[in-house]
Amino acid sequence: MTHKYSVLQYTKIAFKPLHTNLFNIVLLSFFLSLGYSNLYSQDIKKKQSNIPAKTQEVKKPIKEDTTKQTVAETPADTIKLDTINVKKNFLNGKVKYSAQKYAKIEQKKKLITLYDKAELYYQDVELKSGIIVLDYEKNEVYAGRIKDSLGNYTQFPSFKQGDNTVEPDSIRFNFKTKKALIWNSRSTQGEFNVKAAITKKENDSVYFLKGARFTTSKDVDNPEYYFQTNKIKFIPGKKIVTGFTNMVIADVPTPLFLPFAYFPLSKETSTSGVILPSYNDSNDKGFSLQNGGYYFALSDHYNLTLLGDYYTNGSYGISAQSSYANRYHYQGSFNLRFENNIISERGYPDYSKTKIYNIQWSHSQDSKSSPNSTFSASVNLGSSEYFKQTINQVNVGSSLNNSLSSSVSYSTVFHTIPEGRLSLTATHSQNTNTKEINMTLPTLQFSLDRIYPFASNDAAKKGFFKNINLQYNLNGRNSFVTTDSLFFKPEMFKDSEIGFQHSIPLSTNFKVFKHFSVSTSMNYEEVWYFKTIHKEYDNNLSTVVTTEVPGFDAFRTYSSSTSVGTTIYGTFNFGDDKKIKSIRHVMRPSISHSYTPSFEKYYNTYATDASGRMQNDYTRFEGGMYGAPGKNSSNFVGFNLSNTFEAKVTDKDSTKTEPKKIMLLNNLNLSTSYNFDATELNWAPVRVSGGTQFFDNKLSANFGMTLDPYAIDNSGNRINTFNIDNGGSLFRMTSANLTMNYSLSSSKENKKDKDSQGKRNGGREDDLFGSDINVGSQRKSQFTDEDEGKDVVSEFFRAKLPWDMTFAYSLTYGNNNREKKITGNSVMVSMNTDLTPKWKAGVSTGYDFVQKGVTFTQFRFERDLLSWRMDFNWTPFGDNASWNFYIGIKSGILSDIKWEKRNLTNH
Structure with missing residues (x-):
């Protein structure tokens, strides 16, 4: 009989033998498997044993028959539920019972005998068995099995008292003393399944077991392993104390043993303990x-x-x-x-x-918790070499990541009119290759909602004037640019920069000629700095010296912009009898104009030589975090065209009456601009980008290119001559890129662990950079709960192998200086499959065609051994070359019974 209780959750304890001596490995692993708990001696009464019981769902008691009946001793076909009132000096309540074959009441002997599918309910006791004998004078009940026509035992007893259930071969229970004697009981205690030859229940809180075995295997009668002990004292919800205990694997005793052991069974969710x-x-x-x-x-x-x-x-x-x-x-x-x-x-x-x-x-x-304010943090910072040098990393993919980033933010809303929003954010960005760190402590942002001064609250905002609106935005930062070696040292804070940016955008939008949308805006901006610069020529040093000037200073700028756009639809019909019925082309052209005047008043001059004849212009706000006012005016006209292409095709499903819509080209964008105020190189390069999906969105492809209309000289500098006038083509392609990602699986759903430690470290969830190298008990198994019970032992292989694959390809082209060179060309792939119902395998690899070498490669294998699990992870070459082997018990309470071996072959 058992009490329900919470299973203890511990940080998993790992012990590994120093060498490959198998006897010492297994012996020491088991001896230290209880490292999270303390060892105690015990005081066990002789020839007393007990076992925890298996909890199971119990059917609702049979409805009581209010008619008092006395059953004859002669057998009857079927006996329905009956009740019997007895004297209080014998039983303290009514007994409800039923039997399939017969029920016999012997008044002189004070016995009730129930046979075949017998059920008895008394107080909090529910008993079901093949045969039940109730002695209501001694307050005792006996239940046992019966034989069928072939001589096999059937209808084993099921005894339930309160929340405790036990399923033995036979049981004897006293209602008054609450003592019980149980033969061949089977029960569950937390993650343990227990079977005992004899169990003695002293009271509701103490059990003694003799000839017991306990295991985490689901089949307690034929487990793949178990622990054999002759004496167990069990206190539900508190502890289990055992005598001499021996580990048995495949019914073969091992040299692993303990003279005694102590298992705490606290109802608390966790308990402190040593981690080996x-x-x-x-x-x-x-x-x-x-x-x-x-x-x-x-x-x-x-x-x-x-x-x-x-x-x-x-x-x-x-x-x-x-x-x-x-x-x-x-x-x-x-x-x-x-x-x-x-x-x-x-x-x-x-x-x-x-x-x-x-x-x-x-x-x-x-x-x-708080509808008006939020607080969140995502921090990952430290030494740039950490993920490349540490042996104790969780995910090898983290070593391929060249950046670390962090963000801690708080935001709140002020319910004023207009409504205000405030946020404070601390950010960190670190390049692990250059070891440069950019940090803000903090960034302040404050804004007031839009105000429509020419429109009432209830009126519709239509037309030029009613749509006029303005806002107020404030942005402030305290930023640092430092290196790994100076991080959080006094030198880091000496070079801090503080600035504030105020902006008031004024905008409106309206329609002209029904089909053209017009939006126009003006923006006023004011920037505050607390540190500026001063440049002058130093005759003693014969060079220009830049000095910092502390103190408050500010500049003010303004600009305007206007854009006009529309949407054009075109449909090409090919006929209902064609496979491709029609193609739809949607174009969204737009023209924009932006103007920023010259702010020459914020500029000074400095001499560049000793004579003072050579003069250069500079602004004291140079290098500020919010930029500096522009000396030259800009008068840009921009052109942008976006396109999408869709098609209607005949659906492969003949039952569908409507054609199927497919996306041919998700986007195709072209953009450029012309600067009227520039004296040369007025045209900006044309940027072309696009993307689409294939094979039911399993393959995504994105491409882009930059087309420059101007030629270059022999030094690679752009000149004010069109490329076509210099003997070339209309445009000179200076760069191009193509990326493709393909993900598919044998099932409709490709399940991934989205919250792994490796991903938080900077790895990828698609395993292209490899999965966790920690193959020990702390690693989540590839076998999910859905895999449990789906296969049988006799099934050695699958007719259809479940699998999933992620494929990535990247190609980059560079031609800034007529080099016409492929600067990047690599492919990566990650695959996982089920070789058998109990074997899972995976591989991550790739090839770099430019460097002419294999990229990060990893092989993964996992074997489900029922109550055990085996992992092998191998990285054959590279900076993280290593292999890892693990075998251990799945159960959390015995997860420290394992053998784990790692070897970092190259670092």
Whole structure:
């Protein structure tokens, strides 16, 4: 009999043997499998044992018959539900019972015997069995099996008291003392399935079991493995204490044993405990113990995990991880890791020592918690070399990512008239190749909603005047540009820049000639800086010196813009008897004009030589975060044309009466501009871009090119001569690019893990950069809950192999200086398949045709061993060349019984 309780959730504990001695591996793995709990001695009464019971759904009790009946001893065909009133000095209530074959009441012996599909209900006890004998003088009941016509046992007892259920071969229970004696019981306690030869129930809270086995296998009668023990003391919801325990695999006893063991069974969701380290080795750091530490279950809302690594060459790493949540308010996680990495040995030429770190924080707020304000965070910052140098990374794809970014933001709404919005954001952008860091602490944004001064609140806003509206926007920033080595050091804050940008846009829109939409706007802008520059020629240094001038300064600019656009539809019909019935072409041409006057008043001059004859112009606002006022006026006319092409074709489904719509070209855009105020090179290059999908949107293709109408000289500089007048074509293609992505699977849905740690680190969810290299118990299995129970043992292979594939191709072309060169040409592919019902395999690879080499390559294999799981992950070459092997029990409570081996062959 069992109590329902919550299964303990622990940070998984890993132990790995130091070498490949199989006896020591298995022995030490099992001995340390209980590392999250403490070991205690026990006080067990002799020849007393108990077992937890299996919880199952119980049918609703049979409706009571209010008519009092006495059943004769002669067998009857069918006995319906009956009741019997007894004296209070025997039973404290009514007994409801039924039987398929017969029910016999012996008044002198105080016995009720029920046979064949017997059911008995008394107080909180529900008993179903082949035969039931109730002694209502002794307050005892006995239930057992019966034999069918072939001599096989059927109708095993099912005993339920409250929430506890047990299914034994036979049972004897006393209603008054609540004691029970159970033979060959089968029950479930959390993730454990337990079977015991004899179980003795002392009371509702103490059980003793003799000749017991417990396992996480679903089939407790024929498990692939189990733990055999002769004595168990079980207290539901609190603990299990065992005597001498031996691990048995495939009915073969192993040398793994414990003299006694203690399992805490708290109803709390988690409990603090020790996390045992795992063993690894690498070529450049030696042997290591990784991820050992302690898990703190601080409360129901947050926890803390402290982990550490140590390598024999002196390297070490420490980390702190925490998850927190408050339902309907917020949830998040935090991860901080520091490593002192030493490669090789001191005195060798390849010796190096670096200190690297990484900070990750994610926080999201429930929309119900505060409708007027929100707070969110997504932080990933640290050393630029972290994902390239750390051995303890979670996803190898992170090492291929060359940027880190973070954002922490708070926003709120002011319910005024007009309504105001305020947001504060801290951002971080880091290039791991150049090690340059751009950070804002913070960015302030404030805006007031649109105001329509010439339209009443209820009136329709139509026409030029009624659509006139204005806004107010404020943007302020405190920004830093620094490097990895100066991050969060005093030198970083010395070069901070502070600025504010105020803008008041005034706009309106209206229609002319029914089919043309016109929008026009004017924008006033004012920029505040707290630091400007001054340039002058220094005779002593014989060079131009730029000095910073602290103090408040501001400039003001204004501009205007107008655009006119329309939409043109064209349909080409080919006839209803054709496969392609019609093609629809939609064009959206637009012409825009923008004007910005010259703000020469903000410019000064400085000498470029000692004589002072050579003068250059500059503005003191040069290099500001919001730009500087322009010296030259600009008077642009822009041209833009966007196109879409659709077709109506005959549907392959003959039952469909309407033709099928397909997209031929999702977009085809052309744009350029002409500057009237420019003295030369008035035309801007023509930009052409487009994209479409094929094969039911499984293949997406995007392309683009830049066409320059001007020629270049021998130095590669654009000259004010059209390319066609220089002996060339009308346009000179300076660059082009093509990208294609193809994703398909054998099923309609291609399921991916969208919330993996690797993706948060910067990896890809499509596995083109590889999946998690952590193949241990912390990694999520490729086998989902839907895979459980779908196959049978006899099914060794599948007639149809489930699979999915992601394909990517990229091509870039450069011709800025007539080099006519393919600068990039690579293909990547990721595939996953089910080789058998219990085998999954995957591969990620690619080829770079420009570098003439294979890109990142990874092979993945996983075997479902019923209660166990086996993983193998191999990266054969590259900076992250390694292999990883893992085999262990799936169950969370025994996930530390495993063997794991990793080897980083090259770093």
